[in-house]
Amino acid sequence: MTPDILYFDNAATSCPKPPETLRAMRRFMEAGGGSPGRSGHRLSIAAARVIFAAREALAGLFGVDDPLRIVLTKNATEALNIAAAGLLPGDHVITSGMEHNSVMRPLRALEAAGVALTVVSCSAAGELDPDDVRAAIRTETKAIFLTHASNVTGTIMPVAEVGRIARDHGILFCVDAAQTAGALPIDVGPMGIDLLAFTGHKSLFGPQGTGGLYIREGLEEGIAPLMRGGTGSRSEFEEQPAFMPDRYESGTPNTVGIAGLAAGAGFVAEKGVDAIRRREEALTEQFLAGLRDLDGVTVYGPKAASRQMPVVSFRIVGLDPAEAALKLDERFGILSRPGLHCAPAAHRTIGTAPTGTLRFSFGYFNTEAEIRTAVEAVGRLRAR
Amino acid sequence: MTPEETYGVLLFQSVSYAIKAEKILLAAGLPHKLIPVPRHISSDCGVCLRFPSGLEERILRALEGQVEIDAVHPLK
Structure with a gap:
């Protein structure tokens, strides 16, 4: 990589x-x-x-x-x-x-x-x-x-x-x-x-x-x-x-x-699956906590690391998810996925169809430093 | 393989079963070898498990209830 x-x-x-x-x-x-x-x-x-x-x-x-x-x-x-x-x-x-x-x-x-x-x-x-x-x-x-x-x-x-x-x-x-x-x-x-x-x-x-x-x-x-x-x-x-x-x-x-x-x-x-889970849960909690402090960001889902996988869907107010994903890639080298994620039913359920959301999904190899950078980048993308 | 030693073969439904049997026999320390199924035994294209005839009883006991065996044949 x-x-x-x-x-x-x-x-x-x-x-x-x-x-x-x-x-x-x-x-x-x-x-x-x-x-x-x-x-x-x-x-x-x-x-x-x-x-x-x-x-x-x-x-x-x-x-x-x-x-x-x-x-x-x-x-x-x-x-x-x-x-x-x-x-x-x-x-x-x-x-x-x-x-x-x-x-x-x-x-x-x-x-x-x-x-x-x-x-x-x-x-x-x-x-x-x-x-x-x-x-x-x-x-x-x-x-x-x-x-x-x-x-x-x-x-x-x-x-x-x-x-x-x-x-x-x-x-x-x-x-x-x-x-x-x-x-x-x-x-x-x-x-x-x-x-x-x-x-x-x-x-x-x-x-x-x-x-x-x-x-x-x-x-x-x-x-x-x-x-x-x-x-x-x-x-x-x-x-x-x-x-x-x-x-x-x-x-x-x-x-x-x-x-x-x-x-x-x-x-x-x-x-060990338990150890992997603990690590991914901690990264998710760190990211959710970071987004909580940002105005102009709407998070979807349980918003509780213990009740979700390291997958976080959100929107930056006033910014189309696809546009946000492109800016994150170009400006910060952050690779995420915008849109409907092949799950239109899920987006209808959470009220985000047809535009969808921006999705960050973390893994075992991500680090606390990367999550900090992620939160900063989202913060900087908000409407000025 | 000494000339006087005789062998038998176990036939399985598929190679997955043969590999499963191999693992069990390896763990049990029972000598065996996976070989192509001899033409005179079956027209199938898979593998079978060859074993020294004297070990037949111990080998069958080791695999009992763990791997389904299709047939046991002496190897000529």
């Missing part, structure tokens, strides 16, 4: 990655970069070991006993689309008003195909009342799709409470952990999570093009794969294997990326 930039767009992709990630990818390619599961020679087996190591590291982070319950995908969006394929016309599905389009668009498409959809409203801070989810349940409710935390306001959702409600009613619970995997503790059993979609390139410190889906045992029977093709297994049959994870992993995988993801997940495990 160039030294003259301040990177505050970690909710889009984390930057920088730890050196472990880059080393693992380089090592894999330099060693020959075999195709996993497609042959029995040493490079092929080495590649299969890399992929298994990634599944193990991820399973370990999420409290999953069997690494083969982790399907590797190209991103969280693919994972969410696989999960959504378990919904059939006549089913009812519940989601929240804070979802990203990676949840909303597959569900809207299913709605057009005959799946009933309820979008439970959230507060202006993006907070969800679990009782509102309970009230939305019908006899034909098949699943609840919920983000673990909003990518717009950082608001952390009451996942364990909703998981309990889902379990009590025999409803599937799918969690979008794009913003939280690696940055907030996740334990699928106690949290009642049946399907966990995650991305590899944010707080798991892998490269882009990696992600995955945890599928609880037995659920794969009811979820059709998005793609079918070569898996390196059961090659004598022309039908897709029914077993995990091959059912959902057709075609040669992104093994070099997965090597990086395994190393990134290993980095997270070594630092």
Whole structure:
């Protein structure tokens, strides 16, 4: 990363990655970069070991006993689309008003195909009342799709409470952990999570093009794969294997990326998710406190570091978010993200559609000094 | 591989299972090797796990309940 930039767009992709990630990818390619599961020679087996190591590291982070319950995908969006394929016309599905389009668009498409959809409203801070989810349940409710935390306001959702409600009613619970995997503790059993979609390139410190889906045992029977093709297994049959994870992993995988993801997940495990969370919470608190002292800045979301991810949405009065982002980049080398953040529902909920907000999202590698600079820069951008 | 030593192979549904078995056997200190599936055993293109025949019982016990095994074959 160039030294003259301040990177505050970690909710889009984390930057920088730890050196472990880059080393693992380089090592894999330099060693020959075999195709996993497609042959029995040493490079092929080495590649299969890399992929298994990634599944193990991820399973370990999420409290999953069997690494083969982790399907590797190209991103969280693919994972969410696989999960959504378990919904059939006549089913009812519940989601929240804070979802990203990676949840909303597959569900809207299913709605057009005959799946009933309820979008439970959230507060202006993006907070969800679990009782509102309970009230939305019908006899034909098949699943609840919920983000673990909003990518717009950082608001952390009451996942364990909703998981309990889902379990009590025999409803599937799918969690979008794009913003939280690696940055907030996740334990699928106690949290009642049946399907966990995650991305590899944010707080798991892998490269882009990696992600995955945890599928609880037995659920794969009811979820059709998005793609079918070569898996390196059961090659004598022309039908897709029914077993995990091959059912959902057709075609040669992104093994070099997965090597990086395994190393990134290993980095997270070594630092500890709790320690990472503490650090990011402190940085968020510092930034929120700094903005609180500035007139002419409106902050959205919980405005409490303990109830949000290191994602802060705000507006500078009289300044368009896109214009503010450009000025921050040009004048201060600060990289942020303005607009709707692929989550129009969330912006409607917090009252910032259609213009959106300016979003700063911090990561483990940001420093207190950088946050101070960030607050100063925002202060200087205000109308004079 | 001494000439008089005989081997068996374990077949799995997919390479993921073979790698999982390998990790368990490594941890248990039981000798084994992942090799391509011999043509006379299966037309599949994957790998299988070769082991000294004398260890079959111990190996199967180590994997029991942890890795689903498709078949066990003597290796000629």
